[in-house]
Structure formats: structure tokens, C-alpha cells
Amino acid sequence: NAGVMQNPRHLVRRRGQEARLRCSPMKGHSHVYWYRQLPEEGLKFMVYLQKENIIDESGMPKERFSAEFPKEGPSILRIQQVVRGDSAAYFCASSLDRDTEAFFGQGTRLTVV
């Protein structure tokens, strides 16, 4: 049973470009979470999704950021018009249901140049 898969592992974007981060949850998991980690900081919650639904997006910046978890395929975190401050490690986690532990992927390290 493969773990949470994130790709790409590393992503370099120029300012103003779009970044798309993908997350395939563990098999059977329908709950997906996205977190961001800035240098020397803990992980900050961004968004919680279930299949086709956004449950909680209270941690998402109001502009340029969006997330989806379609019926088929991976969850996508999309950052439009990236700026240097978006440079961070983005982690995806999935869980079987609300009351079970979340398992994390290895993260995508986004660098905006």
C-alpha cells in the first residue's frame, strides 16, 4: 500500500508563473489536507478537502491560492502568479476518516526565483 504521494518533489518557478502541486492520498483515504512549512517554522494548515468538497479553507490566502480534490485523480494545490514569499515546503496529508491519524507525503519544495 503506497503512502501519500506528492509530485513534484522540487519545483522552481519564476515570479508571476503558476505552480501546481499534486497529491495522491493513500489508497482508500478520502480526506486530504494541505500544509505549508516556512523555514524555521512549524507546519501551517491551509485547506482540508474531501472528495469534490472543500471542508475548511481557513488557512488559505485569500488570493492566488486554490485547491481541489476531484472525484477522479489527485488533489491539486494551485498557486497563481507566484511571489518569492510563496517559497516553502508544501505537505499533503490524508486520512481514512475524520477520527483517524493523518499520514503525510514527502512534500513539494517550491522555490520562486
Place this chain on the structure above:
Amino acid sequence: DQQVKQNSPSLSVQEGRISILNCDYTNSMFDYFLWYKKYPAEGPTFLISISSIKDKNEDGRFTVFLNKSAKHLSLHIVPSQPGDSAVYFCAARATQGGSEKLVFGKGTKLTVNP
């Protein structure tokens, strides 16, 4: 507002001794607490958790203690091994309107010296 605080950025212990990592929280609505271990360039790995209805949970060398009145929890690792060297994150779950998001501390870097 830092709702989950790990006040020690780093901790160094000798192999075979006990490691104690501490965590404080401010939100009384937190009902579930977790510890994650993270190596550089990898994702956090779940270690152990505890529900607010308990005050202790043990799994092998790892024990988590919860003091609800003090809003404090700690992770004990005994005996410590060099492979335990990593960053440890404390996390708490805030169940609000159906969301199960985790709130993380900033982490404590544990170094276990051979």
C-alpha cells in the same frame, strides 16, 4: 497567535537516557494531540497520539503524557537512540464545524549522541 508552543527549539541527550519533549497549548477546545517526527527533506511521520479523555498513552519506547489542567503534554522517549535524532512536532486537533485540521508547534530538534 501561537496556539501550540514548543518552547525548546533543540534538545541534546546521551544515547540510552530519557528524552523529554514538551508542548503547551492555549486552546481549550483541542481534543486530540499527536506527535510527529520529521527528518530533513521528508514529510512528518506519525509517532503517537492521545485523546483528551486520557492522561497517558504508551507505545514501545514512546510515552505521551497529557495534563489538561495545565494544558501541557510531553513525549518521553526511553531509552533514546541515535536514530531518534530528528525534529519532533507536537500537534493538536481543533474540531470546528466538521474540520479536523491540525495545529502544529514549531518543533524541537532532538539530537541523541552515541
